[in-house]
Amino acid sequence: MELIETRSLSKRFGQHIAVDGVNLSIKEGVCTALLGPNGAGKTTTLNLLTGLITPSTGTIEFDQSYQGDRRQYIGYLPQYPKFYEWMTGEEFVIFAGELAGLTSKQAKQRTKEMLDLVGLNDNSKKKIAGYSGGMKQRLGIAQALVHEPKLVILDEPVSALDPLGRKEVLEMMKRLKEHTSILFSTHVLHDAEQVSDDIFIMKDGKVVIEGSLTHLQNTYQKPTFFIEAEDKLEGWVETIKGQDWIDQYSLDGKNLTLTVDNVEEARKRILKDPMFQELEIYKFEVAKTSLEDLFMKVTES
Ligand SMILES: Nc1ncnc2c1ncn2[C@@H]1O[C@H](COP(=O)(O)OP(=O)(O)O)[C@@H](O)[C@H]1O
Ligand SMILES: [Mg+2]
CATH class of the missing domain: 3.30.70.980 (YebC, transcriptional regulation domain)
Incomplete structure (x- = not known):
């Protein structure tokens, strides 16, 4: 089976259906984009997958070779991440690693590797308060990766960034694809076209179009x-x-x-x-x- 499969996944908030019968199939080793305008239900879908909220109906199945609490296999960067700005980048990622259950030695080792991967090693001893938007987003990604998740989920990782920051983070995601499966949301088609292999387009809580990027390009x-x-x-x-x-x-x-x-x-x-x-x-x-x-x-x- 795929890494994650959802069946008729739905989430209702009072009278409002934010996610409406969604079937997703997230493959291992690829980058998947959840694309759709504001209010389409992307954040809600991602929150369901991470386990932050529970579905109203429907199921989420994780590949059976990964047993136990699925949160250990997932790294997550929320749409509006919060940082302790008085910490250095390095301190923050070590802290996240220890929270995720790593020993302090493991956390230090992984932090070094991850800051290297996201290109922040030169700035690892600087306070987060002095980081640019793109640097903060890359720090958020390093933090999401510190416990070696099978899948990293990024909610609108480039939306709040200026063109330079966008480019920085998209380039980084291309490198990251070599190491881990990525699921990210965006409301900008161009972002999805640049890094993703698979695309699900959402509108009003439903998936309206899906397929590999190549398939969509050949078809449309x-x-x-x-x-x-x-x-x-x-x-x-x-x-x-x-x-x-x-x-x-x-x-x-x-x-x-x-x-x-x-x-x-x-x-x-x-x-x-x-x-x-x-x-x-x-x-x-x-x-x-x-x-x-x-x-x-x-x-x-
Ligand atoms: N906690 C909540 N309570 C009520 N309505 C919500 C809640 N979260 C999201 N919604 C509504 O669900 C819909 C989908 O929201 P969201 O998943 O944030 O969309 P997107 O991330 O695609 O912009 C929106 O209409 C939003 O207002
Ligand atoms: Mg959102």
């Missing part, structure tokens, strides 16, 4: 023709629909959107079609749909 990033004519295009569309060079089409009177697999072949087919040549065309445009288009479409209310 297709060449598209936008055609606008003086006359209604229905007659012509009737003659071409169902032909194998067309993937999908949507017609709105004088506006036609045509998604195809092979742009060259499609261009020839269209332009050489005698019936098409008779039409008075205003616009003939080729572009590629992006995951952004898809994300906007599924998440707009």
Whole structure:
């Protein structure tokens, strides 16, 4: 089985359903993104997985080779982490390690390794109060990793950062992927595209689209023709629909959107079609749909 599988996971707060029948499958050794606009239910889902809150209905199953309290296998960085700013970075991570049950010797050793991994070794003796946003986030990640979890869960790890801090943390996550499985949430598609292998898109408590990044790109990033004519295009569309060079089409009177697999072949087919040549065309445009288009479409209310 996968590292974590949830079945019909739901969480209700009073009358409000924050998470509504979610089936997640989180694989070991990959980076999974939970993507969705504010209020989609990402934080609630992550809190359910970490065990901070209990489901209203549904189940969460952890790989059976990991026995006992699942919290020992999970590292967690909340959306709004709090630090003891008077501590140094090193002191803070050692403290987190000891809280997680490591001996003081183990905690010191792991802290050194983790601060190295997140690129904070040079600043480990500085007080956290003097850290930048990106440094604090990386410290938060080091703290989440100190007890060698199987999965590290990061809730919006880059959302509060400026572009430089964002880049810093995303680059770090790419390195981290080599060592541990990551599950992180974000409301920005671009972040998910940069580091994740698998993506679940949430909206109103439900997963609306899921798959590997490559699968989503292959499925949704297709060449598209936008055609606008003086006359209604229905007659012509009737003659071409169902032909194998067309993937999908949507017609709105004088506006036609045509998604195809092979742009060259499609261009020839269209332009050489005698019936098409008779039409008075205003616009003939080729572009590629992006995951952004898809994300906007599924998440707009
Ligand atoms: N403790 C709570 N009590 C009541 N409503 C909550 C609570 N936590 C979250 N919600 C509501 O659940 C929905 C999902 O919230 P959240 O999981 O924080 O979304 P996201 O992290 O995707 O922005 C929101 O409408 C939010 O207002
Ligand atoms: Mg959130």
